[in-house]
Structures are given as C-alpha cells and as structure tokens.
Amino acid sequence: MVPNSSTRLCCLLGDPTRQSISPYIHNKSFQALNLNYVYLAFRVGKEGLGDSLRSLRNLNFVGGNITMPLKEEILSLIDELDATAAKVGACNTILNSKGKLFGFNTDVEGFARPLRRRIGSFRSIRSVLIGAGGAARAATIALAEGGCREVVILNRTVEKGRKLAEMLEGKYSINARASHLSQEELDRIVDPNLIINASPLDFRDAKIRFNRLGLNDGVVAYDMVYSHAERSFFLGELEKGGATAIPGNEMLIEQAAISFEIWTGIKPDLSQMSIDALSALEEMRRP
Numbered sequence: 001m002v003p004n005s006s007t008r009l010c011c012l013l014g015d016p017t018r019q020s021i022s023p024y025i026h027n028k029s030f031q032a033l034n035l036n037y038v039y040l041a042f043r044v045g046k047e048g049l050g051d052s053l054r055s056l057r058n059l060n061f062v063g064g065n066i067t068m069p070l071k072e073e074i075l076s077l078i079d080e081l082d083a084t085a086a087k088v089g090a091c092n093t094i095l096n097s098k099g100k101l102f103g104f105n106t107d108v109e110g111f112a113r114p115l116r117r118r119i120g121s122f123r124s125i126r127s128v129l130i131g132a133g134g135a136a137r138a139a140t141i142a143l144a145e146g147g148c149r150e151v152v153i154l155n156r157t158v159e160k161g162r163k164l165a166e167m168l169e170g171k172y173s174i175n176a177r178a179s180h181l182s183q184e185e186l187d188r189i190v191d192p193n194l195i196i197n198a199s200p201l202d203f204r205d206a207k208i209r210f211n212r213l214g215l216n217d218g219v220v221a222y223d224m225v226y227s228h229a230e231r232s233f234f235l236g237e238l239e240k241g242g243a244t245a246i247p248g249n250e251m252l253i254e255q256a257a258i259s260f261e262i263w264t265g266i267k268p269d270l271s272q273m274s275i276d277a278l279s280a281l282e283e284m285r286r287p
C-alpha cells in the first residue's frame with residue numbers, strides 16, 4: 001500500500017538506529033496484512049527525547065519502539081507505565097492514545113515465549129546468566145515471575161550483578177547470587193539446566209569455555225544476542241555438549257510481535273516475521 005493522508009505512523013527512537021531491523025520487519029508485516037501503517041527510524045539522543053515525544057503526540061503517531069540509550073530515560077516522560085516496564089525499570093515500546101503516552105516492556109514476555117515453548121514451566125529451573133544489564137534484568141524478571149528457583153549471575157562488573165541479585169531476592173522467592181564473570185566461577189556451577197548469555201560477547205575470543213560444564217539431559221542454552229550468525233560460538237559450544245539452543249532472533253521476533261499487536265490490535269504472522277528478520281540480519285552481516 002502506498003502511504004497516503006490516512007497512513008498511521010510508528011517509529012523507532014534511539015541512537016544509533018541504523019543497525020536496527022525493526023523498520024524492515026514491521027513494514028513487511030504491515031504490508032502483508034494490508035495495514036495502512038508506516039514504521040520509521042529516528043536518531044534521537046537523550047537531550048532530544050522530550051521534544052521528539054512532544055512531536056509524536058502532536059503528529060498523532062500511533063507509537064513506537066525505544067532503544068539505546070533511551071529505555072530508562074523515557075520512564076519519567078511516560079503518562080502511564082505498565083507493571084512489567086515499572087519492574088524492569090525500562091520501556092521499549094510506547095503507545096500514543098489520544099495524546100496520552102503508555103509505556104511497555106516487551107522484552108520480558110519476548111524472552112519468556114521461546115523458553116516456554118522448549119520447557120513449559122520455569123519452576124524447576126536452576127539458571128546461569130551472563131551479564132547484568134537491561135537484557136539480563138528482563139530475563140531474570142521473566143524467570144522469577146515464572147517461579148524459577150535459582151539464578152547465578154556472572155558479570156564483568158560484579159557490583160552490578162549483586163544489585164540485580166539483591167533486587168530479585170527482595171521482590172521474589174528466588175535464590176539469586178552474583179559473581180565475577182570468569183572461568184573459575186563458571187566451573188563452580190553444578191548442574192545448571194539453563195545457561196543464558198545476556199552480554200554482547202560471542203565467546204569465540206573470550207577466555208571462557210563452556211565445555212567444562214557438566215550438562216545433564218534437557219539443558220537449554222539461550223543466547224539473547226541476535227547480531228551474529230544464527231548459531232553463535234556460545235550456542236555451538238553448548239550444543240556440542242547436548243544443550244538445546246535458543247538463538248537471540250527468536251526473542252527479537254517475539255518482542256517485536258508484541259509491540260506490533262500493541263499498535264495495531266492484530267497478531268502478525270510470526271513465521272513470516274521470522275523469515276523477514278533472518279533475511280534482514282543476513283543482509284546486515286554482509287560486508
């Protein structure tokens with residue numbers, strides 16, 4: 001459909017935005033469903049966020065996605081924050097309804113869905129999580145809300161990991177502890193059944209090796225990173241040890257599909273969105 005005077009507008013705000021595949025996958029889904037919507041990316045830093053949101057309201061945008069470095073900055077500018085975004089302390093999706101801005105965090109459910117498909121309940125999970133940033137926070141909240149019993153957070157900056165562990169233990173009945181990200185600490189972990197990478201590392205060049213972890217049947221390895229090949233080095237290593245792999249593009253698509261539904265009220269075709277996302281990622285990786 002060619003955009004016209006009734007076209008509804010969605011956007012991505014952040015900096016950088018050039019590497020994002022969101023405009024591609026959302027526009028493809030709008031076209032596939034014959035929806036008169038367009039999704040545009042705008043490079044906006046922290047200092048320009050307030051003015052940009054005023055413009056979105058004035059120009060009657062439907063909503064959009066919020067990416068780095070604005071996911072936390074935007075919280076004070078939202079009129080109504082949903083419970084999940086408030087718990088995570090970050091908002092990645094907005095909806096402009098009659099000039100009122102609603103804020104959501106779709107990463108939590110986006111993380112949970114691919115995992116639920118593999119293992120059903122999170123109740124007996126003992127998890128290891130690498131990283132303690134925004135993605136790690138979303139993943140641990142999804143796990144804790146699903147009844148996960150134990151999480152060991154391994155992070156380069158151990159203090160940040162400890163703060164996340166304290167928050168989790170304060171709000172949920174979960175046993176959470178944090179240590180420095182090192183081979184020594186990884187080797188101390190006994191019998192995990194979920195290993196998550198929520199750092200940008202691929203581990204090809206890192207000094208950490210996962211093949212020393214004793215893996216039992218049913219172990220799941222979840223890489224939240226989607227920018228490298230479908231099987232990252234991290235996933236490849238754990239798969240060799242018998243783990244079931246979840247690549248980051250699955251979460252990417254799930255959280256995008258939730259945003260899409262918030263703006264349009266319609267569920268997009270997940271398998272088509274997945275094909276579009278993989279071809280956009282492939283294109284992006286080409287030199």
Ligand SMILES: NC(=O)c1ccc[n+]([C@@H]2O[C@H](COP(=O)([O-])OP(=O)(O)OC[C@H]3O[C@@H](n4cnc5c(N)ncnc54)[C@H](OP(=O)(O)O)[C@@H]3O)[C@@H](O)[C@H]2O)c1
Pocket residue numbers: 107110130131132133134135136155156157160181198199200201224225226248249251252253255
């Ligand atoms: N699949 C999806 O839909 C999805 C959604 C969200 C995020 N992600 C991906 O998840 C990754 C993390 O995102 P984020 O938003 O959590 O970022 P973030 O808030 O900046 O946190 C990054 C985390 O990675 C650690 N880290 C960064 N560089 C490192 C290095 N060289 N060595 C060791 N640790 C390092 C940081 O440790 P320090 O605390 O020591 O700095 C921090 O814990 C990104 O690759 C992002 O693209 C994917």
